[in-house]
Amino acid sequence: MTVEQPFLPAEFSHNSAEYIPDPFSFYAEMRAGNPAYWSERIFGGAWLFFRYEDCLRLMTDERLSNSRAAVPLRFLSEPQQREFADMIGVYERWLAFHDGREHTMNRRQVNRSYAPFSEAILEPRIQNLVDLLLDRVDPDGFDLMSEFAFPLPAMVIADVLGVPTEAHTELTRWTDDIAHLFGSTQVSVEHLRRTQASTRELVAFLASPECAAAAARQKGLLHRLHTTEVHGHHFVEDDVIAQAALLLFAGIASIRYLIGNSVHALDARPARDRELLLSADTVECAVEELLRWCTPVQFVGRVVKEDFTFTSSGGLRIPFSSQSPVMLYVASANRDPDKFSRADELVLDRPLPNEHLTFGAGRHLCFGDPLVRQTTRIALASLYRRMPNLRVLPQILNWNNNLGFHGFTSLRVAAETVTDEASGRTE
Ligand code: HEM
Incomplete structure (x- = not known):
């Protein structure tokens, strides 16, 4: 984009290649000039919000629903939609798409099942997986992604579930297809068919006797989702599989981009910034700021339950109609100067609390946020401890083609050899 070619909000979509490398300039214009915008291009008509205050208020407004599994299929006729009923049926069981009491009960059930997976228990397991992968890379040049x-993340979440970590390649492929569905605003029927096939394969994998046996042996989360009871309530088989698929999808699709975006952002920074990731005193601030700055999940969606008028932060009165999709751009909220000082700068020692909206807010706050913080901390600290001079090779850098899951599909890096001029020593 240039000054001569201003952003055209009507052209904006989650798959427009021109917005993907730098959506933040577009967001800045929208926060200033179009903080609440009706777009015909997004799901055939949706309200888009860009300011922190609006995103936070709407995310926690009970007049909006999370029942939005079928929103990406709105462009299809009803008979066409029926072709994908089994796939949508899996997503509709996800607690992420539930409201009210149903959501509370299902979230409680998953919380209870997850209880044994404390930070202390997971620390050596995640470290082992990180070491296993880093032992295999060639420091002279490798594709970080x-x-x-x-x-x-595929291995970490497979390990938590108790299913074979060697399945990470398939898990990643299935997740990619589902992420394309939920992150995009332009999905073809051909892609829907691929996502349907991937969803069926993922479900078959999680329901297989091999996975059940492995999870039972390891007392993994998949097994605990089957066996945990809360106030006499337990998940039926289809719910167990659906919630396990949700956890895999939600974790894999996002942590990977956070790691890639962070390495890319840190590349332009002085070495002392990376050192903040290596000290127990400073790492928490640094990871929170990377979460704010490198937001991989750029928006959160909702659907209006019933007609009402919403008064936005700037006093605009927005006539919401029942069933309209509402898109809350948390990546824009995270850079809102009305909320954050030096909002457009990566300030790795930004004081806590860092109130970014990367994990959402309210009852749907991300379930996996402790696992994300822990995995990212271990991954980045291990990477820079082993390769303090890690550099991005900018000529080989490819963006994922959907804004919902913002990051690189490939990012070539190398551990630069530094010559100490005084001694002629290389390290
Ligand atoms: C960088 C990584 C991640 C980011 C940025 C992220 C972001 C988010 C956001 C913004 C939401 C709120 C959605 C809404 O309000 O509708 C959410 C929900 C959720 N996330 Fe994450 N997530 C990440 C990783 C994970 C991981 C690792 C897991 C699980 C292992 C996970 C599981 C979930 C679940 C189950 C929900 C639904 C919660 C509910 O509706 O109660 N996420 N995530």
């Missing part, structure tokens, strides 16, 4: 950032 395919060799590290992609397999790592």
Whole structure:
């Protein structure tokens, strides 16, 4: 984009290649000039919000629903939609798409099942997986995404579930297809068919006797989702599989981009910034700021339950109609100067609390946020401890083509050899 070619909000979509490398300039214009915008291009008509205050208020407004599994299929006729009923049926069981009491009960059930997976228990397990992957890379040049950032979260979440970590390649492929569905605003029927096939394969994998046996042996989360009871309530088989698929999808699709975006952002920074990731005193601030700045999940969606008028932060009165999709751009909220000082700067020692909206807010706050913080901390600290001079090779850098899951599909990096001029020593 240039000054001569201003952003055209009507052209904006989650798959427009021109917005993907730098959506933040577009967001800045929208926060200033169009903080609440009706777009015909997004799902055939949706309200888009860009300011922190609006995103936070609407995310926690009970007049909006999370029942939005079928929103990406709105462009299809009803008979066409029926072709994908089994796939949508899996997503509709996800607690992420539930409201009210149903959501509370299902979230409680998953919380209870997850209880044994404390930070202390997971620390050595995540470290082992990180070491396993980093032992295999060639420091003279490797693809950070395919060799590290992609397999790592798939292996971590497979390990928590108690299913074979060697399945990480398939888990990543299935997740990619589902992420394309939920992150995009332009999905073809051909892609829907691929996503349907991937969803069926993922479900078959999680329901297989091999996975059940492995999870039972390891007392993994998949097994605990089957066996945990809360106030006499337990998940039926289809719910167990659906919630396990949700956890895999939600974790894999996002942590990988956070790691890639962070390495890319840190590349332009002085070495002392990376050192903040290596000290127990400073790492928490640094990871929170990377979460704010490198937001991989750029928006959160809702659907209006019933007609009402919403008064936005700037006093605009927005007539919401029942069933309209509402898109809350948390990546824009995270850079709102009305909320954050030096909002457009990556300030790795930004004081806590860092009130970014990367994990959402309210009852749907991300379930996996402690696991994300822990995995990212271990991954980045291990990477820079082993390769303090890690550099991005900018000529080989490819963006994922959907804004919902913002990051690189490949990012070539190398550990630069530094020559100490005084001694002639290389390190
Ligand atoms: C960088 C990584 C991640 C980011 C940025 C992220 C972001 C988010 C956001 C913004 C939401 C709120 C959605 C809404 O309000 O509708 C959410 C929900 C959720 N996330 Fe994450 N997530 C990440 C990783 C994970 C991981 C690792 C897991 C699980 C292992 C996970 C599981 C979930 C679940 C189950 C929900 C639904 C919660 C509910 O509706 O109660 N996420 N995530």
